[in-house]
Amino acid sequence: AQKITQTQPGMFVQEKEAVTLDCxxxxxxQSYGLFWxxxxxxxxMIFLIYQGSYDEQNATEGRYSLNFQKARKSANLxxxxxxxxxxxxxxxxxxxxxxxDKIIFGKGTRxxxxx
Amino acid sequence: EAGVAQSPRYKIIEKRxxxxxxxNPISGHATLYWYQQILGxxxxxxxxxxxNGVVDDSQLPKDRFSAERLKGVxxxxxxxxxxxxxxxxxxxxxxxxxxxxxxxxxxxxxxxxL
Numbered sequence: 679a680q681k682i683t684q685t686q687p688g689m690f691v692q693e694k695e696a697v698t699l700d701c702x703x704x705x706x707x708q709s710y711g712l713f714w715x716x717x718x719x720x721x722x723m724i725f726l727i728y729q730g731s732y733d734e735q736n737a738t739e740g741r742y743s744l745n746f747q748k749a750r751k752s753a754n755l756x757x758x759x760x761x762x763x764x765x766x767x768x769x770x771x772x773x774x775x776x777x778x779d780k781i782i783f784g785k786g787t788r789x790x791x792x793x
Numbered sequence: 794e795a796g797v798a799q800s801p802r803y804k805i806i807e808k809r810x811x812x813x814x815x816x817n818p819i820s821g822h823a824t825l826y827w828y829q830q831i832l833g834x835x836x837x838x839x840x841x842x843x844x845n846g847v848v849d850d851s852q853l854p855k856d857r858f859s860a861e862r863l864k865g866v867x868x869x870x871x872x873x874x875x876x877x878x879x880x881x882x883x884x885x886x887x888x889x890x891x892x893x894x895x896x897x898x899x900x901x902x903x904x905x906x907l
Contacts (some may be wrong), residue, residue: 682835684835701855713895713896715898721882721900721901721903722898722900722901723836723886723896723898725883725895725896725897728894728895769835779824779841779843779848779888780841780848780849781826781837781838781840781896782838783828783835783837784835785834785835786834786835
């Protein structure tokens with residue numbers, strides 16, 4: 679069965695430091711996509727970054743990069759030069775491109791950026 | 794382009810009452826999802842539509858929850874009768890087509906059951 683695991687319930691990071699949010703996944707399929715979403719206290723879900731299972735290079739979007747290690751089934755989010763506005767919940771999600779296109783989310787990591 | 798629209802934003806009801814949530818996806822998006830997000834947890838998929846057909850409703854409590862997507866556009870999620878544990882944010886999301894691309898989420902409908 680598909681599963682997303684985020685082992686860090688909460689993290690505190692000093693402003694301007696880089697931060698890595700962990701995500702591991704479990705699937706028996708070869709074709710899938712991995713996402714990261716940010717959810718600030720306002721509740722909206724903001725798409726950050728996407729990595730396809732066949733993409734050979736790690737995805738990057740501005741300050742966000744996805745450290746994709748397929749053999750280890752991990753898809754960690756790296757935020758460089760963290761800012762106060764990065765304080766939010768972060769969710770890792772997986773889209774199964776073969777099995778009805780189901781998209782499941784992890785339990786999330788709450789990130790606190792300290793001034 | 795307009796985003797995913799949801800209403801109402803907030804709803805407070807007593808247990809055993811009924812409630813309905815409405816979602817209008819982004820124009821042209823074939824796939825529509827309803828998620829339930831309980832406070833402090835990740836979104837849990839309730840039901841997934843492809844056009845107006847149900848693709849996955851395995852986690853929908855069918856004794857009290859129902860959902861439909863008329864003409865492959867708008868969707869309605871209904872709860873009847875509501876229980877205390879249904880208190881959550883109900884998120885609607887859409888995707889242009891199956892197999893690729895991110896989900897676009899609405900602002901959510903926050904339900905409080907007293």
